[in-house]
Amino acid sequence: MSRSRRLVAIMFTDIQGYTALMQRDEQKALQAREKHRRIFNSTTEKHRGNILQYYGDGTLSIFDSAIDAVNCAIEMQLGFREEPVIPVRIGIHTGDIVLSEEEIIGDSVNVASRVESLAVAGSVFISEKVYDELKNQQSIQTTRMKAFQLKNIETPVVVYAVSNPGLVVPDPEELQGKTEPAPTSTSPPAAKAGTAFLATKLFVPPPKPRAVQRPRLIERLEQGLAGKLSLVSAQAGFGKTTLVSEWIAGSDRPAGWLSLDESDGNLLRFLSYFVAALQKVEEHAGEGVLALLQSPQPPPAETILTALLNEIAAIAQPFLLVLDDYHLIDSAAVDSAVTFLLDHQPPQMHLVITTREDPNLPLARMRVRGELTELRAADLRFTPAEAAGFLNQAMGLELSEKNIAALETRTEGWIAGLQLAALSMKGLQDRSSFIQAFTGSHRFILDYLAEEVLLRQPEEVRSFLLQTSILDRLYGPLCDAVTGRQQSAALLEELERGNLFVVPLDDRRQWYRYHHLFADVLRARTAGDLPGQAAKLHRRASEWYEQNGSLPDAIRHALAAADFSRAADLTEAIWPQMDAEFQTDAWMKWLNALPTELVGRRPVLLLGAAWSALNQGDLPTGEAKLLELERLLGTAPGEAMDPEAPPPGVAFFDREQFRYLPASMATAQAYIAQSKNDLRAAVQYARQALDLLPAEDHLRRGPSAALLGLAQWAEGDLAAAYQAISVALDNFRLVDNETFALSGASFLMDILTAQGRLREAERLFERSL
Numbered sequence: 001m002s003r004s005r006r007l008v009a010i011m012f013t014d015i016q017g018y019t020a021l022m023q024r025d026e027q028k029a030l031q032a033r034e035k036h037r038r039i040f041n042s043t044t045e046k047h048r049g050n051i052l053q054y055y056g057d058g059t060l061s062i063f064d065s066a067i068d069a070v071n072c073a074i075e076m077q078l079g080f081r082e083e084p085v086i087p088v089r090i091g092i093h094t095g096d097i098v099l100s101e102e103e104i105i106g107d108s109v110n111v112a113s114r115v116e117s118l119a120v121a122g123s124v125f126i127s128e129k130v131y132d133e134l135k136n137q138q139s140i141q142t143t144r145m146k147a148f149q150l151k152n153i154e155t156p157v158v159v160y161a162v163s164n165p166g167l168v169v170p171d172p173e174e175l176q177g178k179t180e181p182a183p184t185s186t187s188p189p190a191a192k193a194g195t196a197f198l199a200t201k202l203f204v205p206p207p208k209p210r211a212v213q214r215p216r217l218i219e220r221l222e223q224g225l226a227g228k229l230s231l232v233s234a235q236a237g238f239g240k241t242t243l244v245s246e247w248i249a250g251s252d253r254p255a256g257w258l259s260l261d262e263s264d265g266n267l268l269r270f271l272s273y274f275v276a277a278l279q280k281v282e283e284h285a286g287e288g289v290l291a292l293l294q295s296p297q298p299p300p301a302e303t304i305l306t307a308l309l310n311e312i313a314a315i316a317q318p319f320l321l322v323l324d325d326y327h328l329i330d331s332a333a334v335d336s337a338v339t340f341l342l343d344h345q346p347p348q349m350h351l352v353i354t355t356r357e358d359p360n361l362p363l364a365r366m367r368v369r370g371e372l373t374e375l376r377a378a379d380l381r382f383t384p385a386e387a388a389g390f391l392n393q394a395m396g397l398e399l400s401e402k403n404i405a406a407l408e409t410r411t412e413g414w415i416a417g418l419q420l421a422a423l424s425m426k427g428l429q430d431r432s433s434f435i436q437a438f439t440g441s442h443r444f445i446l447d448y449l450a451e452e453v454l455l456r457q458p459e460e461v462r463s464f465l466l467q468t469s470i471l472d473r474l475y476g477p478l479c480d481a482v483t484g485r486q487q488s489a490a491l492l493e494e495l496e497r498g499n500l501f502v503v504p505l506d507d508r509r510q511w512y513r514y515h516h517l518f519a520d521v522l523r524a525r526t527a528g529d530l531p532g533q534a535a536k537l538h539r540r541a542s543e544w545y546e547q548n549g550s551l552p553d554a555i556r557h558a559l560a561a562a563d564f565s566r567a568a569d570l571t572e573a574i575w576p577q578m579d580a581e582f583q584t585d586a587w588m589k590w591l592n593a594l595p596t597e598l599v600g601r602r603p604v605l606l607l608g609a610a611w612s613a614l615n616q617g618d619l620p621t622g623e624a625k626l627l628e629l630e631r632l633l634g635t636a637p638g639e640a641m642d643p644e645a646p647p648p649g650v651a652f653f654d655r656e657q658f659r660y661l662p663a664s665m666a667t668a669q670a671y672i673a674q675s676k677n678d679l680r681a682a683v684q685y686a687r688q689a690l691d692l693l694p695a696e697d698h699l700r701r702g703p704s705a706a707l708l709g710l711a712q713w714a715e716g717d718l719a720a721a722y723q724a725i726s727v728a729l730d731n732f733r734l735v736d737n738e739t740f741a742l743s744g745a746s747f748l749m750d751i752l753t754a755q756g757r758l759r760e761a762e763r764l765f766e767r768s769l
Helices: 018-024 026-046 068-080 107-118 128-134 215-226 242-250 267-278 289-295 301-313 333-343 363-369 382-393 400-411 415-425 429-436 444-457 459-470 476-483 490-499 514-530 532-549 553-561 563-579 582-593 602-613 617-633 655-659 660-676 678-694 697-713 718-734 738-754 758-768
Strands: 003-015 050-055 056-062 090-102 124-127 142-151 157-162 229-233 255-259 318-324 349-356 372-376 503-505 509-516
Touching: 003 026, 003 050, 003 068, 003 107, 003 429, 026 050, 026 068, 050 459, 056 068, 068 090, 068 124, 068 128, 068 157, 090 107, 090 128, 107 124, 107 157, 124 128, 124 563, 128 215, 215 242, 215 372, 229 242, 242 318, 255 267, 267 301, 267 333, 267 514, 289 301, 301 333, 301 553, 333 349, 363 372, 382 400, 382 415, 382 582, 400 490, 415 429, 415 444, 415 532, 429 758, 444 459, 459 490, 459 514, 476 490, 476 532, 490 503, 490 509, 509 514, 514 655, 532 553, 532 563, 553 582, 563 582, 563 655, 582 602, 602 660, 617 660, 655 660, 660 678, 660 697, 678 697, 697 718, 718 738, 738 758
Parallel strands: 090 124, 229 349, 229 372, 255 318, 318 349
Antiparallel strands: 003 056, 003 090, 050 056, 124 157, 142 157, 503 509
């Protein structure tokens, strides 16, 4: 049986409600299918499609062109609209398939089928891959739906509806029951609400296709597996990440990978991502640790770390865990946590750290004990033989041994310098003169050769590089939005193929980043080559991230653009989410980056600052912020306020948050009173909050009812406390706050036990499992 692999557009169609129609009126159902087949066959042939299967009331066909497939689908749906109307769903995706005389197989077929099942009658749904091929087709209009987690598809799929006249474009919310909308960040299976992880931080970089093999270094790393830690430490551009990723690709040990950034200096965030990386090795590892990290008041760090070590010890197979770019961490708490892990590390795990500078870990002690393997700049430098392989085989330069030796000497085997030199020499006739012409420090070589590389790029590419240098991560549609151009995804692929310092961040080659060194150079040049444009570029990035559901990135770019009003709006909008996820530390960093005068006019931000302080146990600061808020509003906690007529000078972004400020202030005062053991005041403020909140506001009513119940419990009124905490528990469950719901159930069990109602407590315990 012959098979062939092809890149095609795959179309599924299906008559919605056909089975029910068949049961009601068989003759009418058969007439509908006959009309469907007639229109389908003629239109598919007209648009050069190939019909592969009829199944019941559905069809499967393929096209060599995504544009042909979509035009075919549009024409079909317009035909199905004519009386008698045929309610047909159509879904299209592009990708590789394996085709034989008997079957068509491939993940792309599954994606196309799932996209079709997501559609509604009269609509044409397409995947993002199809959308990318239609961007310049002015005759085809589209509307973005959402990113959906489709069944049996690992990665979320962004879906668009074709919105040409005559086609049905549903409200994305109508699709809620069909499948699960994907989170803006991909979470591992064990992660619950409130623990969203950026998937690209957990992606193991793939080996480069033409990378120079370095068996001498791989052997050193293999020998180091007998110890606890492999440290790969050198300045930028020495191939640290590339070496480790190639080692992992050839290793028989599974590996978890965590690409660190500055925000990982928060210990709870670092440990959460550490567990997420661990779950790439063992799917359910660390579930208990995540529960501890998500609790309203996490236990001491040593308790969490001990639980983490126990989870690691339960993993049967030996594995690697990589912390990439550790130099970006500036946190004594994280350093102490990693030290604790190393001191008690189970033998199954081998830790790997890549860094530009030595971390604050007990390296000397580990060195003496033989627990440490170190690769440094002197080890990572290319030998003459490796330089020859890189320059002539990977870069295709065909240099003489003399020129290779000279270049290796001048760069001291520095890989980034060699790569920049190779890019600069492409197209040059007299390469020997070029090699002899430069010398000096790494900084000199970097500046000189980066300028040479940039000057040799077409103006379009050079402009793209400079404009997108403001981005930490590169994605086709994001780059389109920032630069105002089209087809950025194709250009990113071209840059990667040309070895132009572009590093893929996922295995689908959708997300990239610039090599850190090259990004530094580009950003330095952007200020001079594109004067005054940086703020505009950051603002565009902020708008794209906001529209695509990533508010943290939107805030970061708004701050970089010095667009403080926009940053304040976004910081205000994300406050409920950050508070629910116990990420107030990160939120306060954004708040502290805003002008004090601006924050002082924004009551929702002041409330967030108050709660952030209270969550840290800083009652004086929390009370001071609440007092500042009361002065700004001219009102006291529990006093209703007209959101349509705010006091002069007051600004806010979210009218609903502003409307319920008095209730939120009363809840905060109840918390403070409870902390001071002023139980009467705590009950009074909690009741005021509940009186001001509508019954459907479960998000705010939950904490208020919980505080009321806790105060009543402390007063000895167990019956009232049980009732209030039961209300809180119901509200927590209605907003899927499992952490608080579990705490509420625990309080109820304690109350039942105190009342002697042990059987009820036991039943509640069983229901809570």
